[in-house]
Amino acid sequence: MSILAVGSIAFDTIATPSGKVENMLGGSATYFSLAASYFSNVRVVAVVGEDFTAADEDVLKKRGVDTRGIDHAPGRTFRWGGQYLDNLNEAKTDFTELNVFEKFQPRIPSQYADSEFLFLGNIHPSLQAAVRLEMDGVRLTGGDTMNFWIQGALAELKETLKLVNVLLINDGEAKMLAGERNLPRAARKVLAMGPQALVIKHGEYGATIFFREGAFGIGSHPFRAPALPIDEVKDPTGAGDSFAGGFMGYIASQGELNREVLKRALFYGGVMGSFAVERFGTERLQNLTREEIDARFQLFRELTHLE
Amino acid sequence: MSILAVGSIAFDTIATPSGKVENMLGGSATYFSLAASYFSNVRVVAVVGEDFTAADEDVLKKRGVDTRGIDHAPGRTFRWGGQYLDNLNEAKTDFTELNVFEKFQPRIPSQYADSEFLFLGNIHPSLQAAVRLEMDGVRLTGGDTMNFWIQGALAELKETLKLVNVLLINDGEAKMLAGERNLPRAARKVLAMGPQALVIKHGEYGATIFFREGAFGIGSHPFRAPALPIDEVKDPTGAGDSFAGGFMGYIASQGELNREVLKRALFYGGVMGSFAVERFGTERLQNLTREEIDARFQLFRELTHLE
Numbered sequence: 001m002s003i004l005a006v007g008s009i010a011f012d013t014i015a016t017p018s019g020k021v022e023n024m025l026g027g028s029a030t031y032f033s034l035a036a037s038y039f040s041n042v043r044v045v046a047v048v049g050e051d052f053t054a055a056d057e058d059v060l061k062k063r064g065v066d067t068r069g070i071d072h073a074p075g076r077t078f079r080w081g082g083q084y085l086d087n088l089n090e091a092k093t094d095f096t097e098l099n100v101f102e103k104f105q106p107r108i109p110s111q112y113a114d115s116e117f118l119f120l121g122n123i124h125p126s127l128q129a130a131v132r133l134e135m136d137g138v139r140l141t142g143g144d145t146m147n148f149w150i151q152g153a154l155a156e157l158k159e160t161l162k163l164v165n166v167l168l169i170n171d172g173e174a175k176m177l178a179g180e181r182n183l184p185r186a187a188r189k190v191l192a193m194g195p196q197a198l199v200i201k202h203g204e205y206g207a208t209i210f211f212r213e214g215a216f217g218i219g220s221h222p223f224r225a226p227a228l229p230i231d232e233v234k235d236p237t238g239a240g241d242s243f244a245g246g247f248m249g250y251i252a253s254q255g256e257l258n259r260e261v262l263k264r265a266l267f268y269g270g271v272m273g274s275f276a277v278e279r280f281g282t283e284r285l286q287n288l289t290r291e292e293i294d295a296r297f298q299l300f301r302e303l304t305h306l307e
Numbered sequence: 308m309s310i311l312a313v314g315s316i317a318f319d320t321i322a323t324p325s326g327k328v329e330n331m332l333g334g335s336a337t338y339f340s341l342a343a344s345y346f347s348n349v350r351v352v353a354v355v356g357e358d359f360t361a362a363d364e365d366v367l368k369k370r371g372v373d374t375r376g377i378d379h380a381p382g383r384t385f386r387w388g389g390q391y392l393d394n395l396n397e398a399k400t401d402f403t404e405l406n407v408f409e410k411f412q413p414r415i416p417s418q419y420a421d422s423e424f425l426f427l428g429n430i431h432p433s434l435q436a437a438v439r440l441e442m443d444g445v446r447l448t449g450g451d452t453m454n455f456w457i458q459g460a461l462a463e464l465k466e467t468l469k470l471v472n473v474l475l476i477n478d479g480e481a482k483m484l485a486g487e488r489n490l491p492r493a494a495r496k497v498l499a500m501g502p503q504a505l506v507i508k509h510g511e512y513g514a515t516i517f518f519r520e521g522a523f524g525i526g527s528h529p530f531r532a533p534a535l536p537i538d539e540v541k542d543p544t545g546a547g548d549s550f551a552g553g554f555m556g557y558i559a560s561q562g563e564l565n566r567e568v569l570k571r572a573l574f575y576g577g578v579m580g581s582f583a584v585e586r587f588g589t590e591r592l593q594n595l596t597r598e599e600i601d602a603r604f605q606l607f608r609e610l611t612h613l614e
Contacts, residue, residue, distance in 0.1 A: 088488075181395075183511065184536040204490065205512035208536065224610050226531045229491040229515065260614050267613065303531050304611045306574065307567055 001252045002041040002114070004138075005032050006106050006131050007121020007241070009046040009070065012281065013081040013095075016088065018234040024281040025056050027078065028121035028144065031238035034285040035245025035272040036119075037063040038293055040252035043112045045069035045131070049077040049100045059286060068109045073100040088233050089203045106131050113137075117252040119244060120164065122146050125157040132163040140257060142166045142248045143195075144240070150176050161194035166262075168199040168244050184210070184222070197262060199247065199269070201240055203227070209266050217259035225266040226304050228274040228296070235280040239273045242285060246272030271296045308559045309421070311445075312339050313352040313413050313438050314428020314548070316359065316377065319588065320388040320402075323395065325541040331588040332363050334385065335428035335451065338545035341592040342552025342579040343426075344370040345600055347559035350419045352376035352438070356384040356407045366593060375416045380407040395540050396510045413438050420444075424559040426551060427471065429453050432464040439470040447564060449473045449555045450502075451547070457483050468501040473569075475506040475551050491517070491529070504569060506554065506576070508547055510534070516573050524566035532573040533611050535581040535603070542587040546580045549592060553579030578603045 007029030013022045029046040036042045043066040048056075052072065060067050078101035081094035106127055118135050120128040120143040132141055143164035149157050150173060157177075161167065167190065171183065177193075178186035183200065187210035190198050196215035201207045206226040213220040247269035254261045271293055275284045314336030320329045336353040343349045350373040355363075359379065367374050385408035388401035413434055425442050427435040427450040439448055450471035456464050457480060464484075468474065474497065478490065484500075485493035490507065494517035497505050503522035508514045513533040520527045554576035561568045578600055582591045 182538060182540070184538050187536075202512055205509055206531075210536075221606075221609060222536055224513075224533045226611075229494075229517075229529055231489060231491050233489070263613055299528075301613065302528060304533075306570055306608065306612070 001116045002043060003036055003117040003119055003248055003252045004043045004045065004069075004108070004112050004115035004135060005029050005036065005119045005121060006045040006128070007032060007119075007123060008078055008101055009048050009052065010078040010080050010101075011051070012237060013079070014235055014237055014280065015083040015085055016233075016235050017085060018232060019280065021235075021280045023079070025059055026080070026238060026281055028241045030060065030282060031241035031276065031285065032119060032121060032245040032248075033060055033065045034063055034282055035242040035276065036249030036252070037065055038272075038288060038290055039246070039249030039268070040117070042066065042249070043069060043115060045106045045108055045112070047071040047073050047100050047104045049073060049075045052077050059282065063286065066112070069107070069112060071107055073103075075100045077101075082237070084236055088236050091237070108134055117248060118142070119248050120144065120160070121241065125149050125153050125160040129156070129160045129163055132160070140165045140251065142168060142244060144168050144244060145173065147173055147176055158193055161190075164195050166197045166199060167195040168201065168240070168247065170201045170203070170240065174198070174200045183208075187222070199266065201243060204229075206270060207243070207266055209262060211259070216257060216262055223259075223263045223266060225263075225270045226300060227270050228300065228303070230274060230277065233277045236277050238282065239277050242276035243269040243273035246270070267297055267300050268293075270300055308423045309348040309350060310343055310424040310426055310555055310559045311350045311352065311376075311415070311419050311422035311442060312336050312343065312426045312428060313435070314339060314426075314430060315385055315408055316353040316355050317385040317387050317408075318358070319544060320386070321542055321544055321587065322390040322392055323540075323542050324392060325539060326587065328587045330386070332366055333387070333545060333588055335548045337367065337589060338548035338583065338592065339426060339428060339552040339555075340367055340372045341370055341589055342549040342583070343556030343559070344372055345579075345595060345597060346553070346556030346575070347424070349373065349556070350376055350422060352413045352415055352419070354378040354380050354407050354411045356380060356382045359384050366589065370593065373419070376414070376419060378414055380410075382407045384408075389544070391543055395543050398544070415441055424555060425449070426555050427451065427467070428548065432456050432460050432467040436463070436467045436470055439467070447472045447558065449475060449551060451475050451551060452480065454480055454483055465500055468497075471502050473504045473506060474502040475508065475547070475554065477508045477510070477547065481505070481507045490515075494529070506573065508550060511536075513577055514550070514573055516569060518566070523564060523569055530566075530570045530573060532570075532577045533607060534577050535607065535610070537581060537584065540584045543584050545589065546584050549583035550576040550580035553577070574604055574607050575600075577607055
């Protein structure tokens with residue numbers, strides 16, 4: 001089945017303990033689309049500038065991603081510079097040039113109208129809501145957000161959360177959004193804002209999915225997937241978006257929407273996140289095979305499952 | 308089978324967001340022994356002062372713990388005061404009165420000589436080594452340590468690590484001991500110091516066990532157990548020692564020493580840690596049933612296992 005993904009396309013300049021790269025293709029929509037492309041058809045809505053080349057677009061096209069929703073605007077593509085020299089778990093931003101992204105107005109091609117799944121990448125909550133309302137026939141909407149919107153556009157974000165089925169955020173974002181430091185209590189408060197399920201990403205410790213009572217199944221027991229202990233995290237950029245891509249991509253590849261599917265999706269999210277960080281930028285996500293992905297899924301299982 | 312546990316007995320004064328208690332029975336040997344007592348026979352070696360009453364000792368005796376190795380010395384029992392008001396994951400020490408613990412020289416009663424398992428709680432590495440060398444017939448030795456010894460007694464600690472089969476420490480301690488910030492690489496460096504297995508505790512995110520190549524089974528794949536998302540952590544004190552008690556207690560209850568036993572032990576460690584933090588001090592650990600423990604083990608399984 002098809003997923004429509006809306007988000008950013010960017011050129012990133014990144015320094016990590018493993019090295020430095022400049023103006024490398026990135027952005028939430030890029031990482032998400034590449035990761036999800038191993039499971040489902042992906043259609044992307046984003047904006048780029050005149051510096052976005054055919055070779056850049058080919059990175060997505062080679063993975064079968066439908067790029068007709070990429071808006072080519074006058075000016076330069078969104079650029080971000082950051083470093084992880086002191087802490088691989090948290091980026092320190094060096095610069096942000098919004099460029100064409102500043103006036104991004106998502107335009108959904110008519111050919112995307114039959115998408116069954118929707119992923120709202122980390123953009124202004126009002127834009128997320130507009131896309132979601134336009135795509136009112138989707139079976140499931142996943143969404144991301146960040147501290148910037150929680151602090152700066154909370155009212156709009158709360159409206160958007162009513163339209164999102166599964167929200168994917170990290171520990172700090174969940175605690176900030178809920179105004180609550182205890183994680184399960186924070187999860188319940190966020191679920192009360194709208195989503196039926198909440199995925200909280202713990203970085204190197206994996207992720208937990210919390211369910212609203214009765215959503216996608218019986219009860220409200222959470223479920224936890226691991227992350228892979230990795231010897232060298234070359235570049236953590238895009239790990240969260242790749243996680244979301246694996247998670248949503250796997251869900252869209254399944255016929256049913258139930259707890260077991262969402263639990264497996266949490267594992268596939270971790271799997272795609274673990275691949276993403278092994279190389280700079282999207283390199284590792286461009287040339288995977290489904291066999292490699294399933295072998296790593298098996299590794300995640302062995303890492304956590306008793307006999 | 309029997310475990311000999313050596314460590315501290317203390318009176319703790321603790322403040323958490325849930326409340327405050329003064330002079331409450333605690334200490335590494337106390338938490339460890341109570342947690343392990345649900346699985347195996349436990350014998351304790353520790354030192355107390357004249358303020359340690361028969362009622363205090365009864366807390367251990369009621370759980371069947373053999374207390375003949377508790378040395379009653381002139382003076383006051385070790386006292387510690389700390390708070391978790393800002394951060395439940397890290398204690399801020401208000402005061403430490405070593406008292407009789409300052410001159411602690413573990414004396415092992417002859418009746419303990421046939422103990423098959425040994426746990427070296429967090430005391431000076433030289434004392435740990437002396438106990439281990441005296442108990443040279445044990446099948447498996449578990450050990451704990453802390454930043455204080457890593458910084459202040461590293462040479463002695465490295466000698467002790469050659470005598471320990473399974474070391475249980477937290478992320479920060481593992482990274483400090485290895486001088487390495489990447490967790491799997493830090494784990495390999497610590498394993499090269501002696502232990503066959505290393506349990507790294509991640510607090511609310513669970514724990515990972517790393518194996519030396521070929522130790523307790525084939526290969527060197529790590530294994531990860533979750534922690535339970537808990538609505539109200541009343542008092543984190545003793546969580547690590549309770550974890551160690553569940554871990555070692557379960558191992559000692561099994562006939563064989565293999566990977567599967569150690570993996571299950573990691574789950575039981577998490578289970579006992581999760582009970583410990585639900586009440587102040589050792590309260591919750593005093594009155595559990597094996598049925599409650601196994602029900603929670605099942606909850607840990609459901610939290611992590613796919614169908």
